[in-house]
Amino acid sequence: MTMHATTHRRNALWIAAMAHRLSGLALACFLPLHFLVLGLAIDGEARLEGFLKWTANPAVKLAETGLVFLLAIHMLGGLRLLVIENLPWRPVQKELATAALVAAGLAAVAFLACAV
Amino acid sequence: MMNIRLYVLQRATAMIMAPLVLAHLFIIFYAASRGLSAADILGRTRGSIGWGAFYALFVLAAAAHGSIGLRVIAAEWAGLRGRRLDIVMWSFGALLAMLGLRAVAAVVLP
Numbered sequence A: 001m002t003m004h005a006t007t008h009r010r011n012a013l014w015i016a017a018m019a020h021r022l023s024g025l026a027l028a029c030f031l032p033l034h035f036l037v038l039g040l041a042i043d044g045e046a047r048l049e050g051f052l053k054w055t056a057n058p059a060v061k062l063a064e065t066g067l068v069f070l071l072a073i074h075m076l077g078g079l080r081l082l083v084i085e086n087l088p089w090r091p092v093q094k095e096l097a098t099a100a101l102v103a104a105g106l107a108a109v110a111f112l113a114c115a116v
Numbered sequence B: 001m002m003n004i005r006l007y008v009l010q011r012a013t014a015m016i017m018a019p020l021v022l023a024h025l026f027i028i029f030y031a032a033s034r035g036l037s038a039a040d041i042l043g044r045t046r047g048s049i050g051w052g053a054f055y056a057l058f059v060l061a062a063a064a065h066g067s068i069g070l071r072v073i074a075a076e077w078a079g080l081r082g083r084r085l086d087i088v089m090w091s092f093g094a095l096l097a098m099l100g101l102r103a104v105a106a107v108v109l110p
Helices: A003-010 A012-043 A045-054 A058-086 A090-115 B004-034 B038-045 B049-078 B082-108
Strands: none
Touching: A012 A045, A012 A058, A012 A090, A012 B049, A012 B082, A045 B038, A058 A090, A058 B004, A090 B004, B004 B049, B038 B049, B038 B082, B049 B082
16 A cells, blocks of 8 residues: 555544544444343342452453443544534544543543542 | 445534543542452342443444444455455344343343
């Protein structure tokens, strides 16, 4: 691929769009597992409780923080997209993209602070 | 790849889910900070029509939104077209809706 063909990848808007897509793809992979875990409650609360105890593991807490980050970044990226498509705010696209990333990061850190 | 109906459905489900995701994030923070047990959680959700409606709507919107998003990615990155694309979208949407509604039933039905 030529230099010219990849220069757009350094653009903040391209990075925001890619972050939105990758976070959505990761959430799509995670959702079936999330639903399967919640479905454990169908066999009684003891099975769900056993899983919740496992999630107290620090590595799992870190993974959960990553998921909260992905959910926050995807939601904020989606709101950015809706604003861009439906409101005449185009000049502030870059600021919105950056604000979305910062807010998602803060949400993930807040979750880790709550969970630990 | 994505016709106008799928495009509108994708945006509509995003608008529906925005407040639901915010509420879900708040619930996650609340449950994590209080260290709620399975009994605590199920004690609040079982028999609740409100939680049942909230999460059933969330699941159906997520199933539609996620499957349309996956369709776009399958077309752009995997080069899928036509019938194969429809199969990917419908299969994933059905899987999410089925597993999700089962999960809602598990935590809401008394």
